[in-house]
Amino acid sequence: xxxxxxxxxxxxxxxxxxxxxxxxxxxxxxxxxxxxxxxxxxxxxxxxxxxxxxxxxxxxxxxxxxxxxxxxxxxxxxxxxxxxxxxxxxxxxxxxxxxxxxxxxxxxxxxx
Amino acid sequence: xxxxxxxxxxxxxxxxxxxxxxxxxxxxxxxxxxxxxxxxxxxxxxxxxxxxxxxxxxxxxxxxxxxxxxxxxxxxxxxxxxxxxxxxxxxxxxxxxxxxxxxxxxxxxxxxx
Numbered sequence: 001x002x003x004x005x006x007x008x009x010x011x012x013x014x015x016x017x018x019x020x021x022x023x024x025x026x027x028x029x030x031x032x033x034x035x036x037x038x039x040x041x042x043x044x045x046x047x048x049x050x051x052x053x054x055x056x057x058x059x060x061x062x063x064x065x066x067x068x069x070x071x072x073x074x075x076x077x078x079x080x081x082x083x084x085x086x087x088x089x090x091x092x093x094x095x096x097x098x099x100x101x102x103x104x105x106x107x108x109x110x111x112x
Numbered sequence: 113x114x115x116x117x118x119x120x121x122x123x124x125x126x127x128x129x130x131x132x133x134x135x136x137x138x139x140x141x142x143x144x145x146x147x148x149x150x151x152x153x154x155x156x157x158x159x160x161x162x163x164x165x166x167x168x169x170x171x172x173x174x175x176x177x178x179x180x181x182x183x184x185x186x187x188x189x190x191x192x193x194x195x196x197x198x199x200x201x202x203x204x205x206x207x208x209x210x211x212x213x214x215x216x217x218x219x220x221x222x223x224x225x
Contacts (some may be wrong), residue, residue: 042215043141101213
């Protein structure tokens with residue numbers, strides 16, 4: 001089973017500030033994903049990546065950027081944070097054989 | 113576009129009984145993958161069980177099993193001999209031939225002693 005870690009686990013940011021959420025996985029999975037979870041919406045895909053150097057837009061990419069500098073690391077970047085981006089963010093990784101995704105512990109972000 | 117629907121918002125059962133959670137999905141692809149995840153009170157999301165659309169046998173893992181009814185686009189999760197620690201939110205999800213996983217909105221399960 002993939003080991004996926006996220007940092008920070010909790011973050012308070014100010015409106016207009018830059019926020020970077022980091023994710024690391026240690027099982028050499030090709031695919032990595034960023035989701036946000038909000039009450040009433042379940043989990044929604046923001047960005048994903050097939051491998052180092054690649055990023056793809058998910059269902060709700062507006063206001064977010066992603067970076068995949070290596071196989072292990074995948075970052076989610078909020079260049080100009082807004083209160084509507086207050087949420088819980090989950091990173092996940094998956095192998096390419098049917099792509100069962102394994103999730104990190106989540107990051108709670110509060111934008112004031 | 114693919115869609116996953118869980119109509120049961122919450123379920124309450126007595127410990128050691130069996131519970132079934134419903135999930136229906138929509139996809140245009142002939143090959144797809146279905147998953148169930150559990151989110152604990154701490155927020156942790158744990159993979160439970162999966163069903164590949166080309167497999168006719170229902171998947172079983174421990175006290176979790178699936179009721180896959182392909183003609184009805186339905187994938188129910190069955191938990192037998194429920195335990196207090198099964199109390200959680202359960203999400204159904206689907207991946208078609210793309211890389212995206214689409215989730216339902218979840219069913220909250222409460223297991224009472």
